[in-house]
Amino acid sequence: MRCIVLLCMLAMTTLGFAQDTGSIVGKLTDKEMNNEPLAFANVLIKGTTKGTTSDFDGLYEIADVEPGNYTLEFxxxxxxxxxxxIEIVAGKVTTVNVPMGASEGMALDEVVVTTTARKDSEVALLLEQKKAVSLETSIGAQELARKGASDAATAVSKVTGISKQEGTGNVYVRGLGDRFNITTLNSLPLPSNNTSKKNIELELFGTSIIQSIGIDKTFNAQNYGDFGGANINIVSKNYTGSGFMELGLSTGLNTEAIGVDQFYLNDGPxxxxxxxxEIPSRPFDNQFDTSWNREEANTPINTGFSLKGGESFNLGENTRVNLFAVGSFSNNYKYREGENNGAPNVGNGLPNSEFDFNRWSYETATTLMGNLGLRFGEKHSLKYNILYLNNTEQRQEEFDGIIDREDDAPEGGGFIQRSTFDRTQLLINQLLGQHDFTERLTVNWGLGHNQVNNVVPDRRQNTLLPLNNNDPEGPKSFRLVSAASENHRFFQELQENELAANISTTYKFQKNEDEEYDGKITVGYNGRFKDVDFEATQFNYQFLDINNQPVVDHRDVDAYFEQYDVNSGLYQIRTFRGPESFEDALLPQTYGGDQYIHAAYATFQYRLAPKMVLFAGLRGEQINQNIEWNTVIQGEDENKLDTFEFLPSLALKYELNEKQNLRFAASKTYTLPQFKERAPFLFQEEINQDSFGNPALENSTNYNVDLRWEMFPTSSEIVSFGVFGKYIENPINTFLVVSAANDLSYANTGDSATAFGAELEVRFNVLENEKDNGEALLTERLAVGGNVSYLNTNQKLDSQKVSEETGLSAAFTNTEAPLQGASDIILNADVSFYKEFTENRNMTATLAGNYFSDRIFALGSTGRGHLVDKGFMTLDFISSFSLNEKLSLGLNLKNLLNPTIERVNENAEGDLDMDNPAIPGFLEDGPVTALSYKRGMNASLSLSYKF
Incomplete structure (x- = not known):
């Protein structure tokens, strides 16, 4: 890494005084075909060999053009x-849109020449990053396609310092996980689709609906203050060209899923x-419609299709209408097999539970999106967006082995199967407005309504044990099952409604000699008004008459219940509240409430000197979070959080020269506990992983500082190096409660935590050749990009603080530890090759890799070391082929290396809490594998046809 930094500094000195460049982008349309996009037309800067051809959408781009006057030839x-x-201006993108005809002359007013940038272009987004005062990184549709990102989670994991959590759509930013980040769509907040998380899973957002994604790692007063890692803003696609329609088809497979002899799922979905x-009318009589047994599924071949289209037209003389819509459906088969073990015993290092597991899963994703844009002249615009997502996962899981080394199947032979269907529906409506009343005065506003419905209907779990513990391979039954909840049917529903509002007014002042304004003041208001309603009912099968329990075939559990009904005396059905005879037996366990956030802010931007810009802000947020619950753990009660946060921010940008910037940012933010983290509700979401909330949880306070140098050798290249630091007061962590159940909960686990790190990003073109074959100017380009981040985190752990503030018993193994989710090293790299064979045929191929080092999943407790996710590397190959002006193919190979995914419980090491009486000893016989499996390689072939 030291060598890379030295090379960057050398590049700074050799290239730092070169003149800046501009770029040319635009769109060609065909007047002979009702202004359809004109693909594969030649665009040449006359008198030079520099040029390109238009793509399927009629779009073209010529980067790295020296400032001056030129003639473009189409x-x-x-x-x-x-x-x-045209005139090329340094540091700007000149847009030239041209309608072309067969022979007739073209009026000059038909050509549109502006300096408006393409918002999804790598060049345009890089220029925006260069001009911006804040430290925001954007990744656009062009880069998403090149790197093969299929969803927003994969997209942001390509950004410096960001990694994706395996098996989920959650991301870590500079080692800070879900609770420290915030996700928005078009700058309006998004809800969570999961009771366990603050943010919506980014995997829900396919790249077909994304124009760009902005990742702001530093806080400014226009962002919500519940912010410690990053504000991730998804900008929905907005079409502005002439009419088009495109059909896409895809198919593929996962090597692990296709490799099993038979793929299994469950009855019902x-x-x-x-x-x-729904819960049946007679649940206590076992009148359920679905089978306990697994079912054979179809051959696990992934499929997908999409249909999208757009249109733009004038409505009258001054109104422009833009329409865009997309509908898609895809499915995905996955299979895992490996180890799944419980926490190890400190004395002998043996895990309390020890399983071989198999998981078959089937996922679906349905997306419907539409937007309508209206622009009234040059001063006013309105946009309406509607987005509907329906995402599901069906899982069939089986676990064989030791369920409890001191109780259930201590010698092995235990069997657990769980059938789960998880469905999330998300409906988003947004209305956005921008009004340029004068050259100086602008008003922006937005209204959004989000509705989430998440259901887990009829999750089924069976647990069977050997008739004789000394004969683990012998017949099985329900006879020795110790807890009624081990065999159950579970129904869950989460409903969340949120109304959000933004409005801001910006006033520019002090125009300079370049006809630009040195100063800008913005004042605004943000509001979030959310209500949450969660309820769950679980029907537990309590087995009676132990001596007469028959043998049960674990592959045909239905046969037992078909032969023996609830009147047999062998079992009874009860909820956590009690059997049918209890008055409130069917009363669900619930939590819910409302959250209101009112925020006012003001920002001040001013050019202090020709090369220095100041951006300062103040924000005040009033937060009210009221939560009520009715649970078995704590009965019926409520809790209120009422707090006001005052949040200053400061950013400075110094232009070292035309190609280099030096940036500084500092801010204060907070981290707000989520509803689930404060609700004393027992969640049994995974085998070996139960958790409940803590009403005593309080806000954390974050102090953030960043310093970054960046250089832009050309308009499409960047080299940047930055350092950052964070100080967190009262940090929130997940921890293992000291109890017989070993459940997880949440607490302010210490007084403080720190995070310090460095980030390096490089993006450049290795070669770029152009060749004239007599009919067209053909391009060949090789581009390389990469980023690496190093992070060092530390937090003070205080078991006594947790016990005093929450009443929960904690016994941290260490007095100090890194932050959860923090990898020391995160690395991304990609190499892309583009070649044009003829004016109608071209190809793009990208090899993209990602690596993250070990990171803590859960803090070490009761003498055990930390539970750690081991680092691994992934490698993807993404390619696309344009066969003609309408037809293109894509071939993607994801996870080529297919590494083993592993979670281990490490030995107790470091600053151990030797004086805690709740720690019986320290684990020294590890590390012990907690989870291990392979994901398999995903291969897919896609086809798109444009009408």
């Missing part, structure tokens, strides 16, 4: 050649994902 076989004089199952 040509296409059988069409009139057009020449347009259909393949479309539109399924729900």
């Amino acid at each position: 040509s296409f076989l059988g069409y009139e050649t057009v020449e347009i004089p 259909n393949t479309s994902g539109f399924y729900n199952q």
Whole structure:
């Protein structure tokens, strides 16, 4: 890494005084075909060899053009050649849109020349990053396609210092996980789709609906203050060209899923994902419709299709209408097999539970999105967005082995199967407005309504044990099952409604000699008004008459219940509240409440000197979070959180020269506990992983500082190096409660935590050649990009503080530890090759890799070391082939290396709490594997046809 930094500094000195460049982008349309996009037309800077051809959308881009006056030449076989004089300005993107015809002359006013950048272009986004005062990184649709990102979670994991949590759509930013980040859509907040998380899973957002994603790692007063890692803002696709329609088809497979002899799922859910199952009218009589047994599924071949289209037209003289819509459906089969073990015993290092496990899963994703844009002249615009997502996962899981080394199947032979269907529906409506009343005065506003419905209908679990513990391979039954909840049917529903509002006014002042304004003041208001309603009912099967329990075939559990009904005396059905005879037996366990956030802010931006810009802000937030619950753990009660946060921020940008910036940022933010983290509700979401909330949880306070140098050798290249630090007061962590159940909970686990790190990013073109074959100018380009981050975190752990503040018993193994989720090293790299064979045929191929080092999943407790996710590397190959102006193919190979995914419980090491009487000893016989499996390689072939 030291060598890379030295090379960057050398590059700074050798390139630092070169003149900045500009870029040319635009769109060509065909007047002979109702202004359809004109693909594969030639675009040449006259008098040079620099040029390109338009793509399927009629779009073209010429990067790294020296400032000056030029003539652009547009040509296409059988069409009139057009020449347009332009001026290239340093650091800006010049847009030239040209309608081309067969022979007739073209009026000058038909050509549109502006400096408006393409918002999804790598060049345009890089220029925006260069000009911005804040430290925001954006990744656009162009880069998403090149790197093969299929969803927003994969997309942001390509950004410096960000890694993705295996098996989920959650991301870590600079080692800070879900509770420290915030996700927005078009700058309006998004809800969570999961009771366990603060943020919505980014995997829900396919790249077909994304124009760009902005990742702001530093806080400014216009962002919500519940912010410690990053504000991730998804910008939905907005179409502005002429009419088009495109059909996409795809198919593929996962090597692990296709490699099993038979793929299994469960009874009930259909393949479309539109399924729900209500609690029957007679649940205590076992009148359920679905089978306990697994079912054979179809051959696990992944499929997908999409249809999208857009149109733009004028409505009257001053109104422009933009329309875009997309609908898609995809499915995905996955299979895992490996080890799944419980916490190890400190004395002998043996895990309390020890399983070989198999998981078959089937996922669906349905997306419907539409937007309508209206622009009234040059001063006013309105946008309406509607987005509907229906995402599901069906899982069939089986665990064989030791369930409890001191109780259930201590010698092995235990069997657990769990059938789960999890469905999330998300409906988003947004109305956005921008009004440029004068050259100086602008008003922006937005209204959003989000509705989430998450259901887990009729989750089924069976637990069977050997008739004789000394004969683990012998027959099985329910006879020795110790807890009624080990065999159950579970129904869960989460409903969340949120209304959000933004409004801001910006006033510019002090125009300079370049006809730009040195100063800008913005004042604004943000509001979030959310209500949450969660309820769950679990029907537990308590087995009676132990001596007469028959043998049960674990592959045909239905046969037992078909032969023996609830009147047999062998079992009874009860909820956590009690059997049917209890008055409130069917009363669900619930939690819910409301959250209101009112925020006012003001920002001040001013050019202090020709090369220095100041951006300062103040924000005040009033937060009210009221939560009520009715649970078995703590009965019926409520808790209120009422707090006001005053949040200052400061950013400075110094332009070292035309190609280099030096940036500084500092801020204060907070971390707000989530509803689930404060509700004393027992969640049994995974085998070996139960958790409940803590009403005593309080806010954390974050102090953040960043310093970054960046250089832009050309308009499409960047080299940057930055350092950052964070100081967190009263940090929130997940911890293992000292109890017989070993459940997880949440607490302010110490007085403080720190995080310090460094980040390096490089993106450059290795070669770029152009060749004239007599009919077209053909391009060949090789680009390389990469980023690496190093992070060092530390937090003070205080078991006594947790016990005093929460009443929960904690026994941290260490007095100090790194932050949860923090990898010391995160690395991303990609190499892309683009080649044009003819004016109608081209290819793009990208090899992209990602690596993260070990990170803590859960803090070490009761003498055990930390539970750690081991680092691994992934490698993806992404390619696309344009066969002609309408047809293109794609071939993707994901996870080529197929590494083993592993979680281990490490030995107790470091600063051990030797004086804690709750720690019986320290684990020294590890590390002990907690989880181990392979994901398999995903191969997919796609086809798209544009009408």
